Amino acid sequence: MRFFIDSADVSEIRDLAATGLVDGVTTNPSLIAKSGRDFVEVLREICAIVPGPISAEVAATDTPTMLAEGRYLAGIAENVVIKVPLTPDGLKACRVLTDEGTPVNVTLCFSAAQAILAAKAGARYISPFVGRLDDVGADGLGLIAELVEIYSTYPSFTTEVLVASIRHPEHVVEAAKMGAHVATLPPAVLRTMFKHPLTDKGLEAFLADWAKTGQTILKQPVQGTDDAKPARRRA
Numbered sequence: 236m237r238f239f240i241d242s243a244d245v246s247e248i249r250d251l252a253a254t255g256l257v258d259g260v261t262t263n264p265s266l267i268a269k270s271g272r273d274f275v276e277v278l279r280e281i282c283a284i285v286p287g288p289i290s291a292e293v294a295a296t297d298t299p300t301m302l303a304e305g306r307y308l309a310g311i312a313e314n315v316v317i318k319v320p321l322t323p324d325g326l327k328a329c330r331v332l333t334d335e336g337t338p339v340n341v342t343l344c345f346s347a348a349q350a351i352l353a354a355k356a357g358a359r360y361i362s363p364f365v366g367r368l369d370d371v372g373a374d375g376l377g378l379i380a381e382l383v384e385i386y387s388t389y390p391s392f393t394t395e396v397l398v399a400s401i402r403h404p405e406h407v408v409e410a411a412k413m414g415a416h417v418a419t420l421p422p423a424v425l426r427t428m429f430k431h432p433l434t435d436k437g438l439e440a441f442l443a444d445w446a447k448t449g450q451t452i453l454k455q456p457v458q459g460t461d462d463a464k465p466a467r468r469r470a
């Protein structure tokens with residue numbers, strides 16, 4: 236499963252990218268507004284930090300302007316993916332951009348019927364919003380299961396399921412069980428995934444027992460990250 240970060244906060248993205256667990260980034264107009272920064276500047280910075288797919292959403296709602304915006308944004312960096320809303324104009328723009336070689340992430344998907352249309356329009360990714368469906372008492376993860384089943388039935392559907400609007404680690408775990416291709420995680424959800432009280436407790440006990448041995452593994456304290464030379468592994 237690939238992990239994208241769902242944020243336009245450059246410092247958060249830089250920090251999480253350093254874990255080596257980040258495969259891409261998704262943004263949207265609300266996340267850009269939240270950043271308080273210039274959209275193109277933020278997009279350029281994110282594309283330089285994370286080499287994977289970076290979703291940038293058009294602001295227009297008509298096909299001609301979506302195409303102009305999409306072509307402009309795609310020109311900013313090689314790894315830009317254009318996000319369009321799941322509307323008739325959005326899917327028309329998706330088809331044209333896709334045929335021009337620009338990958339498209341079709342967003343604001345809330346039904347399997349919509350997702351079939353996006354796949355037929357050649358979308359690289361579909362973004363079903365599981366959290367927002369749960370928020371209204373619908374079954375967000377049930378939609379993920381439907382999309383994985385439908386897409387895997389038709390080889391001509393090359394669209395990948397990009398689970399969005401994630402609220403907690405269980406959304407990630409359940410979507411992974413279903414075979415979703417990508418999850419786009421708010422930074423807080425990724426950070427929460429690391430945590431378990433038994434891990435903390437176990438590490439504390441290991442360190443306390445190690446201290447009792449009076450031993451150290453290194454004879455000198457480490458200065459920088461590449462201080463210790465890589466071990467020579469026997470073939």
Ligand code: G3P
Pocket residue numbers: 241261262263266362364366367399400401419
């Ligand atoms: O990528 C879409 C995501 O940002 C929407 O999340 O929490 O606004 O439903 P949320």
